[in-house]
Amino acid sequence: MKCTRCKAPAQVQLRAHNANFCRDCFLFIFQRQVERAIEKERMFRRDEPVLVAVSGGKDSLALWEVLHGLGYQTTGLHLSLGIGSYSDVSTEKTAAFAAANGLPLITVRLAEAGMAVPEVAGLTRRPACSACGTMKRHYFDQLAIDRGFPVVATGHNLDDEAARLLGNVLHWQLPYLARQKPVLEPTHPRFVRKVKPLFRVSEYETAIYAFLKRIDYVVDECPNAVGATQLVYKEMLNRLEAASPGSKLTFVQDFLSRAQPVLPAATGDGPPQTCAQCGMPAFGEICGYCRLMRETEQKRERRAASGAA
Amino acid sequence: MRITVLPRRQQVEIAGRRRAADVLRELGFLPGTAMVIRGDELVPESAMLEADDDIEVRSVISGGAP
Ligand SMILES: [Zn+2]
Ligand SMILES: [Zn+2]
Secondary structure (H helix, E strand, C coil): CECCCCCCECCEEEHHHCEEECHHHHHHHHHHHHHHHHHHCCCCCCCCCEEEECCCCHHHHHHHHHHHHCCCCEEEEEEECCCHHHHHHHHHHHHHHHHHHCCCEEEEECCCCCCCHHHHHHHHCCCHHHHHHHHHHHHHHHHHHHCCCCEEECCCCHHHHHHHHHHHHHCCCHHHHHHCCCEECCCCCCCCEEECCCCCCCHHHHHHHHHHCCCCCCCCCCHHHCCCHHHHHHHHHHHHHHHCCCHHHHHHHHHHHHHHHHCCCCCCCCCCEECCCCCCEECCCCCHHHHHHHHHHHHHHHHHHHHHC | CEEEEECCCEEEECCCCEEHHHHHHHCCCCCCCEEEEECCEEECCCCEECCCCEEEEEECCCCCCC
């Protein structure tokens, strides 16, 4: 098996692209795909500081490595979620990557603020992934605004986007479909642009990129993700991909180029109010994050009171 | 060959030589959902694995909160 590009022995087979690559050509092609996505979708410019949301997994670390290598100005933002040893290892690996590459990293430890994801989810009886998502979004927005970043980049890959698209289509979530884009412009002065530079590369490709670049990422799964619906969608899409290589890319690409333009435009109006507690955009008196925190506090106090009685 | 499957940390023994793609199928992985690693080298799915190889099969699928 020879490299499609240079005829050296190939190490990577990409069925979706009907191509095989040696190590160097694979790394080159991967970086070029990301660079093209950034330029074509006008995600950010080289003179804009980019806040990269980094979990310690393969996608976000590969993203950070590529952006840094392409010469973009990046700062990492890591939320240590307090999900036991999984979070400890994630935080360690993220810090080690930043230190080894001389990159600035902001780390927020939710457990130290009394807001570890398992506790918030347990007290409020919300699904862990939903509580976690609310907290992540809040910190990404707030830190970006407070520290002057016009854009937040996340490591969502093609499989993430295809799975989300399948879920949104199965439930005909038209407002979500209208907003499922690789670039989301802010809908409020205290929101920033959100971009997904890896939206065209599969998670197989990001894993291989991370491996070939010797990036020490967290291989373990988030314990909360076990049984997540998103994984069922990914499995279905991978079956389809096995039978018909390239399906995932076509599904997402054709959605973006053909279906999204005819969807009713996402309402340009963002949250109309300002959170009385944290000053971030809100749909009510306080924002979703502060509501979650308030509920957590109340449940914790109630529990403490009943424990003391 | 001795195979370690990550992230489940499962240990599997398979007798004889096999193509990497066949090992993945025997372990229940769909194509393009796991990397096959020998030593510190990535092995293409078409490559032959030898009976005395030590292999790591590492899933590439992650999930959870978007
Ligand atoms: Zn090559
Ligand atoms: Zn708030």
